[in-house]
Each structure stands twice: as C-alpha cells, then as structure tokens.
Amino acid sequence: xxxxxxxxxxxxxxxxxxxxxxxxxxxxxxxxxxxxxxxxxxxxxxxxxxxxxxxxxxxxxxxxxxxxxxxxxxxxxxxxxxxxxxxxxxxxxxxxxxxxxxxxxxxxxxxxxxxxxxxxxxxxxxxxxxxxxxxxxxxxxxxxxxxxxxxxxxxxxxxxxxxxxxxxxxxxxxxxxxxxxxxxxxxxxxxxxxxxxxxxxxxxxxxxxxxxxxxxxxxxxxxxxxxxxxxxxxxxxxxxxxxxxxxxxxxxxxxxxxxxxxxxxxxxxxxxxxxxxxxxxxxxxxxxxxxxxxxxxxxxxxxxxxxxxxxxxxxxxxxxxxxxxxxxxxxxxxxxxxxxxxxxxxxxxxxxxxxxxxxxxxxxxxxxxxxxxxxxxxxxxxxxxxxxxxxxxxxxxxxxxxxxxxx
Numbered sequence: 394x395x396x397x398x399x400x401x402x403x404x405x406x407x408x409x410x411x412x413x414x415x416x417x418x419x420x421x422x423x424x425x426x427x428x429x430x431x432x433x434x435x436x437x438x439x440x441x442x443x444x445x446x447x448x449x450x451x452x453x454x455x456x457x458x459x460x461x462x463x464x465x466x467x468x469x470x471x472x473x474x475x476x477x478x479x480x481x482x483x484x485x486x487x488x489x490x491x492x493x494x495x496x497x498x499x500x501x502x503x504x505x506x507x508x509x510x511x512x513x514x515x516x517x518x519x520x521x522x523x524x525x526x527x528x529x530x531x532x533x534x535x536x537x538x539x540x541x542x543x544x545x546x547x548x549x550x551x552x553x554x555x556x557x558x559x560x561x562x563x564x565x566x567x568x569x570x571x572x573x574x575x576x577x578x579x580x581x582x583x584x585x586x587x588x589x590x591x592x593x594x595x596x597x598x599x600x601x602x603x604x605x606x607x608x609x610x611x612x613x614x615x616x617x618x619x620x621x622x623x624x625x626x627x628x629x630x631x632x633x634x635x636x637x638x639x640x641x642x643x644x645x646x647x648x649x650x651x652x653x654x655x656x657x658x659x660x661x662x663x664x665x666x667x668x669x670x671x672x673x674x675x676x677x678x679x680x681x682x683x684x685x686x687x688x689x690x691x692x693x694x695x696x697x698x699x700x701x702x703x704x705x706x707x708x709x710x711x712x713x714x715x716x717x718x719x720x721x722x723x724x725x726x727x728x729x730x731x732x733x734x735x736x737x738x739x740x741x742x743x744x745x746x747x748x749x750x751x752x753x754x755x756x757x758x759x760x761x762x763x764x765x766x767x768x769x770x771x772x773x774x775x776x777x778x779x780x781x782x783x784x785x786x787x788x789x790x791x792x793x794x795x796x797x798x799x800x
Contacts, residue, residue: 403758404712423454435615438738439471439664440707443714446604447521447595450502451489451578453509454583455685461524461579464593465609466515468521469571473613473800475517475751476564482665483532484556484736485576488606488716490549490592491542499600503588508726510581511538511591513553516577519569524577533557540591541725545771550595551726553578554734556667560617574611596774606716610738612665615800624792626651631694634745635672635765637681640773647685647766652693656743657756661796666712668735668763669745670787674720675729679772680780684717685733685765693760701757704749707740712761719770720782732770732787735763748750759790 408480430686434479445465455462464487475481491509493500513536514527523529533555540551561567581590594604631649638645650670666687674681687701690709698710747754769776 414543419728434620434664434798436612436620436794436798437473437800438610438612438665438705439467439473440738441465441467441609442708443608443711444605445608448593449602450590451580451593453582453589453591454579454581454627455585457512457579457581458552459581461577462523463524464578465573465576465607466521467609467611469573472572472611474575475561475567476615477561477573477611478616478617479561479699480614480694481517481532481561481625482556482558482559482612482619483574483610485515486552486554486607486713486716486736487513487576487578488550488552488594489540490595491540492590492592492596493563494542499598500549501592501596501600501602505584505586505589506542507582507584508539508543509555509582509591510579510768511540511551511553512536512557513576515555515557516565517569517572518575519573521573521575521798523573523575527621529575529577530567532559532574538726541643541721546721546723547680547771548719548721548726549770550717552716554736556736558619562694570754574609575792576609608713608737610736612738620794620798622792623771624790625653627651627789630784631788635767635774635784637780637782638768639678639776640769642768645766645768646694647764649694649762650697650765650784650789651763653761653789653791655759655761655778655791655793658741658759659742659796660743661799662800663794664739664741664791665792666735666737668733668787668789669782670763671730671732671785672720672733672765673730673785677780678722678775680719680721680770682717682767682768682770683720683731683733683782684715685735685763686715687712687735687737688762688764690760690762691757692733693762696762701745701749702759704745705741705745707742712737712739733765761789763789
C-alpha cells in the first residue's frame, strides 16, 4: 500500500469513527471517558533533541545570500509524510556568538569589529544541506537580527528564535517527496573579510566551541489547518525579579519566572510550547547575560527534572537546552527590555503516575517551568550585591494534543 492509500485509509477510518460516535451519542449510548472519540486529524510532533547543531562556524559574507548554511535539520523519518491539504509548523532556537575583539591565541577566526547581520529561515527541503530557494519551501518568514560587537553595548551572544506554519495545498509542488525541515542561517556585512566567522554556540576562553544551545521542532497536521485545541496560558509570573550574579562569579541563581501546571499527562500526548517574556536590565548600568531554559518538574518553583519528568517525556524533562544573550542598555541586537522566546515540541511516552515505569499508581501533576538566570557582563564592575533583572510581562502557553491525535 502506498503513502497516499494509507493516509486515505486512516482518514476514512476516522470519519467512520466520528460518525458512529455521534450516532451513539444521539441514541443515548455512553462512550468511554478516557481517550474520547478519535480525532478528525493526525498530529505528529518531532524534535532534533539535544546537541542539534550541525555546524560550528558560520562564515560572514559581504552580501546576503552568498554563504547560507543549514544549522539544524530534522530528517524525513521524524517529520513524517506530507500530503495535499496538510499543514506544517516548525520552531527553532539557535545561539550564535561574535568572536574576539583583541588578538589572543584562543580566538576563533580572524578578528573583526563590525556587527554582522544575521538571517534565519525554516524550510522544507530535499536534503539536510539544502539552502537554495529552488530546493526549499519556506515554512517561516525570515528572522533578521544584528549581533553587536560594539562596546559597551556588545551582545557577544545572540539568540535567533523563530517559528511559522504553512498550508500544503499541492504536495507535488514541494521540492521533496520525503522532506527535511531545515533551519537555514546566514551572516553578512559589507566589511567582511576571508576568515571572519560567527560561532554557532559560544566561544570559550580555551578556544573551543561549546554547543548544545539550540533545538529544532516540527509538527505536521493531517489534514490541516492546525486543530483548534485551546492552549493553557499562564500570564502571571512566578517571580518578578531575577538575581544578577557578579561578573567574576562562577555561580548564578536560577529562578522559575513562569510555570504551567499539567494534570493527568498520558502516554501518546504531544505538546507544543511557546513562551515569550520581557526582562528589563537597563536600570543596571551594565550589560547583563540572560540565560533561559524550559524544563518539566514535579514542583512549580523548581529547576529539577528528577523523578517522574525524567521517566515519561521524550526529552527526559529537558524541553529545550539553555541558551542566552547579553541584554544591553544601548542599541544592539538585544536591547533592554529584552524578549526571551522559547519554542518546543514534546512527546509523552508514559502516563505521569507515581510508578510510571510500571504504569501504576495515581496521576501526579507536572509543571512546565521557564527558568531564567543572569550575570553581569560588560561594565560589570558596577555590579552590586542585590542587583536584579526585572520581569516585565509575558506568557507561557502549552497546547496539549491528546492520544486521539496520534498518527
């Protein structure tokens, strides 16, 4: 049986189940409460998981479009089949860093003092390295950013966060039969010279590149558009202040600034998570590193993933890796108040019970927590004990697609 025949068979089975269920309800026949009626759509979420970056350095071109690269990619086996009438969503976060300002042995690439322009786009593609427009199909709009090298408003690290959704009217016009989802990125500046690069991840004092700071997610809806499932949205922050550590401090206090409670998570559920939070640092008088991460915990105020979260989710409680940027007082790619954007997709493999591996015991609530930490950076000699970055509003949204949406 081919792909189209299999898809048509599933759709027919769903239509029959829904009609049958409606007739039974009309006749007064009780239906099971758990699981409910089969959904009229399939939902398939996928994620690269940790250590998703494919490249370590991104060359800086003189003009846009000349040196595009695929920073992260999801293979067809995870994305799943895409056909006529479907819809595809994708979301990603990627941290990049500008390099040294002064000559030193551990510098990566040749020194530059300009602030490179960055572009990123999510596409369907015919291969894990495909970047050209003719070989790709755009899912998102282009995300543009300028990562500042200029002191005192130097970002050093910048985070590109973007998402998008596209309807597939005619799958035969896609550049792929079995499609990859690629995050295509580029860096450029008119003053660029050979050997100028942007680091994908962070450049360390040792001269090495640290990664595992980005992740790529996708969801296919068969048929589209995206199902109308009301998300659980939290607008009230758990904490309004984030302690700022000293410039030379090796430890930072991470706090949960937003938390969503999830009751009775069941095997087969799929989650799409979107967080957007504004944090103000301009009052500090120096640049502050802001780092954030989404995790699942047993407690609403905890950064721990121990216990049930580690046993029931595809990510072992890690929704996405920690990443961050320097939020500056003056004009830069991240100017105070700075926006933290987090995007993720998660699969639930086991019921969230007291004994999840055995599938036994009562259900326990779990919490999606947005964890934030901060540290003084450029101008950090002005740091004083008790300094805080201030949360100035935001949302944490979790959409749960129940087991009935499984493909």
